[in-house]
Amino acid sequence: MAPLRFGIVGIGYFGRHYVRIFSEGIEGAELIAVATRTTPSVPLANGIRQFHGFSDLVADPEIDAVIIASPPYLHYEMAQAALHAGKHVLTEKPMVLSLEEALQLQKTVLGNGTTFMVGHQYLYNDYIHHLKTELAGGAIGQVKYFFAEHQYFGILRNDIGCFWETATHEFAILDYLFNPGEIVSSIGQTSGVESREDFASASVKFASGLAGSIFVSWFQPEKIRRMTFSGTGGMALFDDRREKKLLFKLQPYPAVDQHKGSFFFDPKNEEIKIPDIHAEEPLKAELAHFIECIRENKKPRTDIEHGLRVTRMLDRVYQGLEHP
Incomplete structure (x- = not known):
């Protein structure tokens, strides 16, 4: 089975750890692109494409799943865009910054058919x-x-x-x-x-x-x-x-x-x-769980309903x- 192809949005303070896990190797997935407006804080393996705009990464048909590790005020906007583009989405915490955003995101997730997960790593x-x-x-x-x-x-x-x-x-x-x-x-x-x-x-x-x-x-x-x-x-x-x-x-x-x-x-x-x-x-266990849920169409432990309760x-x- 071909590996799931991932893109990461934001590879600064926290996103760099996802890059590291992919560089170490994780079963069933590979990192093919990142989106960052600044110079990457970690070295990227040969072949990993770098976008300067989030919209370009989300529009890439080769990307199956997106990890959102951007500043929190962008989480809602980016998660909505990625879901509407048909991507599986793992967004870092906090999921969103208001209850209204959480409720709107829930509507999108429930009507979407892709896998959505919140990065509550504990x-x-x-x-x-x-x-x-x-x-x-x-x-x-x-x-x-x-x-x-x-x-x-x-x-x-x-x-x-x-x-x-x-x-x-x-x-x-x-x-x-x-x-x-x-x-x-x-x-x-x-x-x-x-x-x-x-x-x-x-x-x-x-x-x-x-x-x-x-x-x-x-x-x-x-x-x-x-x-x-x-x-x-x-x-x-x-x-x-x-x-x-x-x-x-x-x-x-x-x-x-x-x-x-x-x-x-x-x-x-x-x-x-x-x-x-x-x-x-x-964090590695979290990412492995996300991959498993996509592969097997399973409900994530930290799904949208959990994210809504926490919000x-x-x-x-x-x-x-x-x-x-």
């Missing part, structure tokens, strides 16, 4: 898969609340603030792990040096009863990507900066009515589990944030 992380299995199996009992931190010193964008850029990851993970339904209440705040927020924090509650807090920033001295989950039977930690990224602290929560005053957890009753997981690179969460929380 859902292709083997540690997150293991966490989902453990939580679904009751490893820490009924999960009551979570706390998420995602901060770094990164690119300060002028088309989007840190909330839509970064909190997308956290809401995508929550949707995948729990399918918690819509957000029923939210409160939070933002702050920033320029017109776009550099920091955002929010406390949310879902229709399922799951509650928690999210802290995101792209103007911090330390890189942190961490989520904790607390349940009736223990706690779980996912820390993407650790070598062993998952930790489970198993200890049943004492029944409050058994205690008239304060009580302490007895460390003798706790069990620490640190699973040893051989993990594949998430609803982002929109609901962002509308309730206090902006300076």
